[in-house]
Amino acid sequence: MRRALVIALCTAAVAAAACERSDRPAQDDRAELGSAHGDPVPDTARANPDSAVIAANARLEPGALGSVAAAPVDLWKGPGDQPFEVTVRTGDPASNTSRRFGTIARRTSLRERAADLGQYPCTSCHLGRRMVLADDRVADAHQNITVSHPVQTGGACSTCHSPDNVELLALKSGEQATLDHTYRLCAQCHFSQAESWAAGAHGKRLDGWQGRRVVMGCADCHDPHKPALEPRIPFRAPQIERTRGRGR
């Protein structure tokens, strides 16, 4: 059994090296950490962890770990040019809330989208550039939105929202993006954050560390009109003293 696995991994290693990783420099020192202390790491993994891991990851079907509703990310690639996905706005209709976050069952202080959906779909008031709303009610609309961002543009709606169809985002290139793909809009200014986001160093990842990668979109955590997180009282402090050092 074990020998068969080793042979399979060897084959995968050769194939992987031949087709895509031939230009890769030697494995860095950190990879050695795993093989310390005589742990039973397979010989192939010791010799070339890259290929063994790639082979292991390739066996995982997307979505094997959970049920996060997600869409492929446009234009951006993750590390190693792997495609990844972003959570989508349309949630489980049965759950009666705007979305479910996969396997996350506990309160995680994610922004509640239901309030936003009270004014959704936009076509109930906006029809193209025309307003389908009594004049005296126009002033009441969007009272819940305090625009503090982007300050540079004076907070004009049309900086980000397409005037022809407010359910779409207007990009500088003249293209339009859906509300699920807010990162395309945000990345126009916040390109370093977008790079980190695509690589997994910014933004919350869902599902798992292996196989399918799902990341939350910008507007899942940040209110686009007021992006900083709200301060709040933290969860309770530890009661047990540290065994060393001063303080606790």
Added chain:
Amino acid sequence: MSADEKPAAASDASVFQKRVDRRKALGILLGGVTAGAGVASACSPLSAMPDEEKEAKLLAWREYIKGNYRTMTEEERAETIARLERLAKVKQGTDITIQSTGAQPGVVFGYAFNISKCQGFRNCIEACINENNLDRKAATQYIRIFEMEDGVIDLDHADATFEHEVPAEGHFYLGTQCFQCADPPCVKVCPVGATWQEPDGITVVDYDWCIGCRYCMAACPYWARRFNWSEPVVPREEVNTNQHYLGNRARKAGVVEKCHFCIHRTRKGQLPACAEACPTGARVFGNLLDPNSEIRWVLANKRVFRLKEDLKTEPRFWYFTD
């Protein structure tokens, strides 16, 4: 049980050799008692007990004389897991499942923590308590979030007990937990081999082998280990029934425990509970051996550091900034 029968992972089996023999003898004795249950029940004080209590007593007896997890055969592991699951059912009425999932080949776990992002909300701690069945009575927590003034990293004077609204002006937050060191001092000092490093880099504790000497707590430079001064209390309805033998299963009084990177989740490809609960995305988890993993990208592209690197414990837990 001869040395030949033991699994390959039992590298320091010699440490236990004498004790294993004695245990086996005890096991045979007890086996005789349980086999001749009719005789035993007729002439022992057990006969006066209700059936369930009697069963619990016998299970506990059998548990008492089992071996170290590393020296057990797959069969013995399955047996002890079956006993522990049954014990939980008899004693607490909970239907738990205890995994013995092994390490995946070609995987070494690493963690990165973004100190630019953490806001000190402590959602990670809350998730950890729920996920790992931490003692509610003693309010055990594996994770600490330190609040420090901008520009200075001084853990000795840092405050982990802040109760005010966060983030506080001019401060940053740095979380610690077990760093799963590649050269763990806690493992070296254990006199009985009750704690060891697994192939995927997770340092685990066999709660049924730990003698509670707390040497490991003294040896850990990162205050990562916790001692159970009393029997841990978890309300029945709050018990996480997805458990691992080396992870979040029930502990007892007088043993040491610590963060195990949610071994019951991560070995099946899921993120640890703390990473999944963080509302700021400050926590990055992944496979250090996978060149395409998020953690490897952070290590290659961000400014990273580790705590007390001069101690050469090689923590697999990095801090980084945006």
